[in-house]
Amino acid sequence: MKTPIMQFGTSRFLQAHADLFISEAMERDEALGPVTVVQTTGSKDRAERLKGLAVDAGFPVRIRGIENGAPVDRTQKVKSVRRALSAGRDWSEIETIFVEEVELVLCNTADRGYDVSDESDKLPASLPASFPGKLTALLHARFLANRSPLSVLPCELISNNGEVLRGIVANLAQRWYADHDFDAWIKADVIFCNTLVDRIVSEALSPAGAVAEPYALWAIQRVARQGLPCTHPAIVIADDIAPFEHLKLFILNLGHTVLANRWIAKGRPDGLTVREILGDADTKGLLLAIYESEVVPGFAARQMREEAEAYVATTMDRFQNPFLEHRLSDIAQNHEEKVTRRLEGFMNWSGTEGPQLKQIVRSVR
Template sequence: MTRVVLQFGTSRFLQAHADLFLHEAREAGQDVPPVVIVQTSGSAARAGRLAAFSDPAGFPVVIRGLEDGQPVERRIAVKSVARGLSTAGDWAEVVRLFCEEADFVLSNTGDAGYAATPGEAKAGLGIGTPLPSFPGKLAQLLHARFQRGGRPLTVLPSELVNRNGPVLKAIVRGLAAEAGTDEAFLAWLDGSVVFANTLVDRIVSEPIEPAGAVAEPYALWAIERAPGLTLPCEHPAIVLTDDLEPYERLKLHILNLGHTVLADIWQADGRPEDETVREILADPAIRARLDAVYRDEVVPGFAARGMEKEARDYVGTTLGRFLNPYLDHRIADIAGNHALKVERRLAAFLDWAGTPAPVLSSIVNRVAA
């Protein structure tokens, strides 16, 4: 039986995260299915990247930074990816692979990747033409798999959305309802498809063209246990947990929140276009502002939730990652979709913590205005 991992999204993040883990697991002798990467955006600028995914020599991932205080640099030729496809040009093959060969689905479709187009499924979930949004396409593919008697499937989303698996499943169910599908399909979704709740964590600072990336040594793929969950491999960076929320809160409301605070300062002050996280924090005044946000607003919020020690430790780890002297993480890359990130990272923290946070509140109020 032919098996594949079908990955939606060509992001450099997954190249240096899940794709690298799968490669390393294969190198260690595990029976890991090959990855087929599917571009969902239709961007012509990604054509070269798709072609590069089909190169049997693989694509480069450079791990650069500090491990136990010592500088490291490793260059790996990642060979877990077999080829690249596009929903715009290869839809029939994407449908075939999804229905017949996929055991796992990975996704990383950006901060707005779950935004379904209003009314897109009203005409049904037929597979003649792909629907506009990623959830719409996923609903079509799942419905086609159901109709063809497809075997169970695990969906492993990696978008930075709180409870990403359940959220994605709810959107797919909503599209199925909009399309008027019968209850048998919804029952199959509940019984045969696991939408895993996951958290990914690694700073991937720059692309290598046409495919590949530069990333820090730190990496985490935390996945919440669920009935029927299966994984494509075992890896030291993969952690199975009974409760994902502590991992989510620490990353979203410390590392990601810190990035967004810096992006807000960068935008408001009109700082250099190519400035990196390390460079902006070399300004003592800005470092003091970020330290104050962590010390006076973020850690007290976690303390109110019984997570003070975990937060203090993670702040220390995060600042070390921000100051990595071997990584050039551009603020301009972080600043994309700023309003949405402020909502998910800062406003969600304020709602969750319920403690005074005047600086964070001012950012939320100004961006929302």
């Protein structure tokens, strides 16, 4: 069976988000088609995960939480992945599939996924080191073979991720190929879409699969001639996805960082989760006070009060999900950078200054 979707990255997030959505849509005949997953790195852990993705029975995604006021604990089998390949081992097969079958590209390649600092100025004789480098090489092979258009939907948590990835790929194409026709084809027929993904995926299952909350959102910016992987209730197509991004970054992610800061102040107790730290009345009171007296007024200054109030209520339910073990040690990674982007970023975006947020910023500096 052909796979019109190629996914770069084996993350537990993609398994419980895009792969699950496509699997559900395939059952309704509302998907573009199945998926080839490509492992872009040489990680041994990811190689083990790869073995469990493309199995006939599917891999499990367990949805646990509160949905419409009722507890949910269900396991779904994801059967959208038909091939699972390694860039280092299966490059020739990947190139053939990319040229002959693929209509849409998905990617989620972690924090350093767009880092091309290890790429040389000239096209490497071997496989490019980075994901953007590999994508550029595959696009060139497709350009030479058939030149048919395709869409790219990045799922990295980077603002304007489609535009950012387009710029990186265009730069590498110019450096490596110096072909004006190839440059023009990328500009005209490779459709990079900005997207925003929102779902807490708290735990990986072995060898493949994940545990996730019921809430999910995939906001995709509308672009002419774009392809979509499927139709799904959690997918929203909008002319402007910035409001979704601001709600997630400055409410959900900001709240995570506030709680991580409290966890650090408490001496980093081992294994403490978001739900558990909110069992402390002072911590919960601090977070609610920040939301009510600083965050919601900041959104109100941007004419988004109602949206912010609704998202705060949803976020608190998500934080107190009795089933998810969302560890603060994971959230606290790169803490100073997150304080800058989420807390300082909110104050700059909203044009407001919150005393409690400012105090946290000062404590980190």
